[in-house]
Amino acid sequence: MSVQALIDYTLHLGDNALVLGHRNSEWTGHGPILEQDIALSNIALDLIGQARNWYEYAARLINGGGGKEVTEDVLAYLRDSRDFRNCLLAEQTNGDWGKTVLRQFYFSAYQFYFYGALEHSRDKELAAIAEKSLKEVTYHLRWSSEWVIRLGDGTEESASRMQRAMDELWTYTGELFVPADYERKLSPAGIGVDLAAIRPLWEQRVREVLKAARLESGEGVWMQTGGKQGKHTEHLGYLLAEMQFLQRAYPGCEW
Template sequence: MTMSNAATISYALRLGDTPLILAQRLCAWCGHAPELEIDLALANIGLDLLGQARNFLAYAAELSGPQHSEDSLAFGRDEREFHNLLLAEQPNGGFNDTLVRQFLLDTYHVLLHRELSRSKDSQLAAIAAKSLKEADYHLRFSHGWMIRLGDGSEISHQKIQQSLNDLWRFTAELFHADEIELQLAELGIAVDPRQLQAPWQAMVNDTLQLATLALPTEQAFRHGGKQGRHTEHLGPMLAEMQFLPRAYPNCSW
């Protein structure tokens, strides 16, 4: 396996793990959301993200060899082998927490997939182009609700602002570039995440102004998820997600 191939596998895993973990979080809302419309929307967004995760993980498995599959990568890896962004694994909390988490990641994913669709890796480019159409819809949903609740009642404004303040510390990782990303970006395969920060900040600021929300003053600083260093929240979630396939390996229905 060449160094470039190994880096591409690692990058594909990163691209797949974040939507996989976020999909698991969103689908936990099924039957529990505050309104039927929101319940259905979150479930549908979760299914979109699951589809994106499958595409990226299937590509990583293809590059890794016949001993791997999208299922083995999703259910057979341990916590330190996952490379998702820390923001995606944060607990659902209230709808306000889920919404802010979704909005911050939706904005990022729109920009990421827009750039990745130009990748010299044709498979990554094709997956990104398809994912971009879904990410645009996801952002319309979360953007609209940020404004609706931020510029809503005093209580809804307070809750959304608090969630924004609490989750802001995880946004630094979205733009933290490591050796793998820089190497692949130089080859025209990956996106240099540092180039996404300015447009992401501009889009977020525009929404916050419409929602009458204040940009958090605390500096964002948490990162490490892409390198397998996670918060205390991922392990319990993986235990629930992976229980059945690990309890009954190779089971067919």
């Protein structure tokens, strides 16, 4: 196992959490009702908190290898989209409330089984962060599952909006389980998660919730990949432009 693989792996986890957390934070002040505005903002903060933990660990690994000193802020604010290794699902735009909760559901279900496996990692740091994050994700999964069911099995309009969200997002779910090179290196060593092992668990959970929501899953659709290797959809660039603006325009700015 190389340290570089571990760094890439940790950045990948941080980027997933940061990008989806930022997407959710775009709802702050715009939620359909105050209580749900707070609920989604809480989830955004949980994810950004997870990202901080991953970046902090990645920065320690990078600094341990010598070279230019980095901090968690440098990793979040001063890397370009090509350097981000988040899954494409995380960066997809919010759309309506239905698309946002479906994106959260797919991703939380993935994080739930992923962290559940990663907390047994032989790398104690990865295991500790996974264990702490799993409690948060358990709630995210519950919250988003209930919304998917509520809207899917709701009115004609809510069901049609959920079906449209499914059509838009399903193609980005396959990538969650296609291991990048750094994942392939860490999995046999008992450090990273074996994605093939958690895939059936995710599929089972998604099937159950979609069935309860009376929604059709888009099986057989061609799956998009590339995010884990830094090849992103057009949306990530816009997200980073907004998120990184302050540090790019005023380097080192604090408030």
